[in-house]
Amino acid sequence: MSEISSRDAARDSANARDAARDNARDNARDNAMSVAAISSERPESDDNVWTRRLVLFLRVMALLSILKGLYHWAQVTGFVGGEDEAFENQSMAWQASTIYFAVIELVAAVGLWLATPWGAVVWLTTVVSMAVIELMFPGIYGGSLVVVGVEVFMLAAYLALAWMAARERPP
Numbered sequence: 295m296s297e298i299s300s301r302d303a304a305r306d307s308a309n310a311r312d313a314a315r316d317n318a319r320d321n322a323r324d325n326a327m328s329v330a331a332i333s334s335e336r337p338e339s340d341d342n343v344w345t346r347r348l349v350l351f352l353r354v355m356a357l358l359s360i361l362k363g364l365y366h367w368a369q370v371t372g373f374v375g376g377e378d379e380a381f382e383n384q385s386m387a388w389q390a391s392t393i394y395f396a397v398i399e400l401v402a403a404v405g406l407w408l409a410t411p412w413g414a415v416v417w418l419t420t421v422v423s424m425a426v427i428e429l430m431f432p433g434i435y436g437g438s439l440v441v442v443g444v445e446v447f448m449l450a451a452y453l454a455l456a457w458m459a460a461r462e463r464p465p
Contacts, residue, residue, distance in 0.1 A: 344458035356406035363399030
């Protein structure tokens, strides 16, 4: 019987030691969190720097997509352009393209701002669509190589940032 009581005493002692260690660790963590919450300095961690840059890029592209989408809606509603540039006076291809971009740019903007994967996919669809329309169908918007160059630059910037962000997160 004394052997059982000594085993119970040793187990109780180990449990008390573990509980004391856990309480000390929890108190240290709580103190660190409360000090970090009060601290006015930003942490100097370089973890996820490319991910933060990618999210910033996506937010800038979201703002740009909002502006582009609203511009296309302004064309549809007649807020921009003169009487000869009215929506009704344009070709059917121009009207369809303008409505397409008026809708998809705003959808892409929401997804980009939230930094969701579907937002990036919708945005990539708008970038590629605009480049294809400018190159393959120059009669619709005029075939501007400057627009194509800007779209390709934005696409390359996104791919580079996404690549670097993916490299900083191990699989």
